Amino acid sequence: MTGYEIKKNIDSTLHFFWSGSFGSIYPTLSALEKNGYVTKQDVSGNKREKYKYFITQTGKDFLTDWLSDPSAKDELRYETLLKLFFSGSLGKEKTAQRIDAFEAKIRAELPFLEMCEANLAKAGDNPDHVNYLLTVRFGIETYNGYLRWCEGAKKLLEER
């Protein structure tokens, strides 16, 4: 893929749990090429400049090693919750409004994930599809957990 295509792919398929900017993607691709993990190929033709990157055997070996290592760093920095944690002084009403806004955001994003799930459930022969489907379902289950929380949270605020 090209750097631009990689960015597009991250933003669509991975965006639930990963992100990356051009400012990190292009320098990383250059570094990968310098280390022999990928090769760069000019596919501009007579059009504007455009370079596709291809993984090398060295790159594949390195990737396999990385995938084989089960250790993984999962980072969350959830400012929404940080604010909620310290918002006791804000009052119930405002807190409830925050929760509504959060709920709306989640509900707006769910259909996209469900569409991805439906598409991946159909095309099931490629072994990679199973993994794609698993990550999509992770997003769906997490979001459903969020929604359950919203429901309970609003109930709690009413009671107190």
Place this chain on the structure above:
Amino acid sequence: MTGYEIKKNIDSTLHFFWSGSFGSIYPTLSALEKNGYVTKQDVSGNKREKYKYFITQTGKDFLTDWLSDPSAKDELRYETLLKLFFSGSLGKEKTAQRIDAFEAKIRAELPFLEMCEANLAKAGDNPDHVNYLLTVRFGIETYNGYLRWCEGAKKLLEER
């Protein structure tokens, strides 16, 4: 609180959705003092050096402003899922092992959250407690979502 106490508190109560190292906490406290948001007080006595920080009115006003702004940046960088996404070549068995390991990690952390919930549900008069309880419940619901995903994921791998 002292810088050390702040770190301890983050690691225990907030660690589900926030983190911070001494390398960021101490310089931040110095910056806050320089800007008049907190004051620093020597509470060493005849013991080893120890400084407590207290929020000023300027600090409280700034905090209220920050809390009142509903915009929040929620970041996730979930390497576990990133690896899963690209692990189609690893085979079903290894993938299932990964999921088991993830499930074990989550199950190990849940009792702590449930203990926090029980404690907070009891002491219910302080208005801040409601918010603490809400964040703990967020953790619990999210973790339950993860567990539901683990169950479904293992089923999917068996079927295919």
Place this chain on the structure above:
DNA sequence: TGGCTCATGTAATCTGTTACATGATTCT
């Protein structure tokens, strides 16, 4: 007395984003 926890802080480094800089191509 040895090891863990308490306690403060800095320096080097790493990783990433935002904003900038540039311009072609395609769609309406």
Place this chain on the structure above:
DNA sequence: AGAATCATGTAACAGATTACATGAGCCA
């Protein structure tokens, strides 16, 4: 013709971690 998208890349900056440096106090 104008707007959106395609396409590459750099430079300045921001925010955080890790490792270092130091040492007191407490408990078994």
